[in-house]
Amino acid sequence: MSSIVETIAMCVERGKVNKTSPYPPDLKGQDGADELTAQALADKVPANDILTKGLMIGMGKVGGKFSRNEVFVPDLLMAAKAMTAAMKHLKPYFESGEAKHRGTFVVGTVQGDLHDIGKNLVSMVMEGGGFEVIDLGVDVSPEKFMKAVEEHPGCAVGLSALLTMTMVNMEKTVKLIKEKCPSTKILVGGAPLTEEFCRKIGADSYSPDPQGALDYLSTVYA
């Protein structure tokens, strides 16, 4: 018989949010990540175990499937919804220090660019990977990114761009952060980006998908 933490991982992986959710059809009427997380905490399962052995495992599995094109955006979004439903129960434990994030990930779409779908997907996967996500939104200036880096020492930064014309602002942002805080790891992504461009502007990692970004940060925060 699987433990409640393993069942939570399964619910996240399969996008089972709560009991009322009709998805996935074969789990209709059963408890989801929401109820099971509340139950696990009531049963005195450590919050950090729920995070690391339940939510992170579930998101890791669905993220891996996404990378291998075994599941698609709808499945990833449902997994993120399930994870969010669980995380609301864990919030007090993060505040008390009983549960700990692996690190902080500051993310935003660079100045001049308003596109947010890719950034949001990365944010969801990072949160599911155990990181505290500070989402600065869209059209974020280099100075605003820098301010967030100063407010969150040791954080990593994710920069997103859709438009070729805003890639220059990505370069400016990387330059400013690396000048003032050279040890900050900077990840870049977005439709027009390439590994070559990442290296050219001095960023640390490029990934075409959210799981690749999480895999990179997992090595940094190992």
Add this chain to the structure above:
Amino acid sequence: MSEMTGVERIQNILKRQPVDRIGVFEHFWGDTQKKWVAEGHIQPGESMEDHFGYDLQLCWPFNLVARLNFTPEVVEETDETQLVRDGNGALLRRHKLHDATPEHVDFLVQDRAAWEEHIKPFLTPDRARINFEAYREARRRAADAQRFFAWSGVNVFELMHPVCGHQHMLTGMLVDPDWIKDMTNTYTQLTLDLMDILFSEEGYPDGVWFYEDMGFKERPFVSLDMYREIIQPSHRRTVDYARAKGLPVIMHSCGYVAPLVPGIIEAGVDCLQVIEVKAGMDLLGLFRDFGDRLSFMGGMDVRVLYTNDRATINRELTAKIPEVKRNFGYVLHSDHSIPDQVDYESYRYFVQRGMELGNYR
């Protein structure tokens, strides 16, 4: 073979039958034409179709926003952006200074109940949804220039997400697929009803062009199975409608949609446009795998164009055109739109060199 008109050329290209040369067409970001006009390369009011001798002309005459009489409401404004509530109840932030995809801030419709209350009752085939005059004028201009004239508009994927956003639309496909199917059926019927009205009064175009962005970086939004279950029935209905009237269909999709191409072919589409290289699309691979069943438009990496280096542009054209012209089913076009970083002379060279390489005579 003598020189063909644009109409003859595109008609044959869509059937992969002999032509005098490959076709040529393009899309531009709005800022590009402004810049080239300011630089004196294009005359104010001169069309890109006329200036570059394109083989196609499009007209987008339908307005499918739910509340036609709703005046978009500016909720918040800065020096650079505007946050606007539109007639679909969507709250979108747009850049004022340059072209950009808007930020999706909020949507009134996030589930079936809101769709049924706020949107569906308003989606009626009202004549006010059709810009008859624009269609008539564009059709006349295309006929004068002997260009292939296509009705253009969006299909269901591109009609749904402005109403409920990508996230609600995509999760809805799993949680409440009947809601999403109701949206696709409603928009399909509305499109066909409006086409009936327009075409019966103003005459048919030479073809139909659907914009339908179903992919992003290296992935389609949905699997081929989900495409077949939820989206393809609407594609089939709209394509069948057009083909029953002798109108070939071109479908545009940004992003990586290679896994969906078998389904797009099953739906009856004649030509796939725009083959976005930076998203992972591979024109030569698609031509190899599907060139016997599908024509192509695009697939020339726009990042090459904004190097503004003729040797680099020539390499891109030389690597692709001699191969994809082999079965007469290709139209020269960038892999998305020409941004204003591309110099006028670079683009002019792109067209001239492309036409040299694409000549069959």
